[in-house]
Amino acid sequence: MKTKITFLLLVFMALNGMAQKSVNLFNGKDLSGWHTDIPNQDKKADLPPSFVVRNGNLVSMGEPRGHLITDAEFENYRLEVRYRFVDKPGNCGVLVHASTPRALYGMFPKSIEVQMKHKNAGDFWCIVEDITTDDMEARRGPKEKWGITEGKNRRIKNLTDGSEKPLGQWNEMTIICKGDEITVWVNGDLVNHGFKATAQKGNIAIQAEGAEVEFSKIELTPLAGN
Template identity: 65%
Template structure:
């Protein structure tokens, strides 16, 4: 038997974990936990993350995050989402770690923006990333930062990548080592390198607007060579 065939069989039968998996089972929030600061003092506060008609829904308020129990590294995340009513704000946080690191609300992470007409922007939350044409897309270098009123937003590369309101958008986020790439409906909208972290939890936001999710699929990427 050829060496190439042996290696193919080895990887096929010994690395099943590299198959695509869904982070949402369509029935409940198993594998996730919530962090909603308003619940600290008022435990009966409504949970802004629910399952409705087989969809994962962020109601938008009260503000908070739905966070995976597991930590992930080197993966491609495919998300189908739409604003259920009025357009507004939401986001996917990758490489999330320390909870409530910013404003007592946002976990330390890199946010991939979903806000209507801004899908694919990066927001630095106690983590940082480098993109081409940084001055144009982030502003004056002396004002860059990862917290407070610093310039934390890095604008995406394109406009018009989102579908009309009510239609489903597909966002793909690829995290490989310290690089992060984002596609919206097949268009590469952002690409960053030298991210200050390369692993962490994945989080969805409740940030003012109702958003429905029907696909949250994760496909690990194995780096075979340097």
């Protein structure tokens, strides 16, 4: 099955003219091209950093909670992320099409989150933006409870279990944003596909959400037509 998915991904890439120049959003040295939004720093500026560079990896320290956000906006791209939880399983995420900061709970920017939480990698979380998938009621719950703000069913469960590597090993996540569609692979498994997204461009953000996570690769490749 994994071989078939990998083949389909290669075909998809070829058909969409994706062999364009890739951009390393993380240079392995510092946080150039990014800025942070850490709400607790508003009142206490001397808090330890939520994001650091260590041994050539970008590290989300998990606390204080907030986001590392690209200075630039992007649309129509393939994003490849290599990550692992360091000491214990926890929560983190990649936010695409991010815009208005602190739009949810005074913390999360308006966006669509691709979940990285241990054993839930590939879930979608709607953060004041929305997206549609197949089998929505089975994966999101009763329709009358759907929503994109506080107290609503914002989670859309992924398609697979067991796609993540054991704790401490590197996971490969690929996110393809094209038009109003978002498709996600984890370690070669197709784990989610959404369409009719209410945003099609924006910043990319990494979360600090309670767990220490290392990133060795954050690479973006524009799709044809950009």
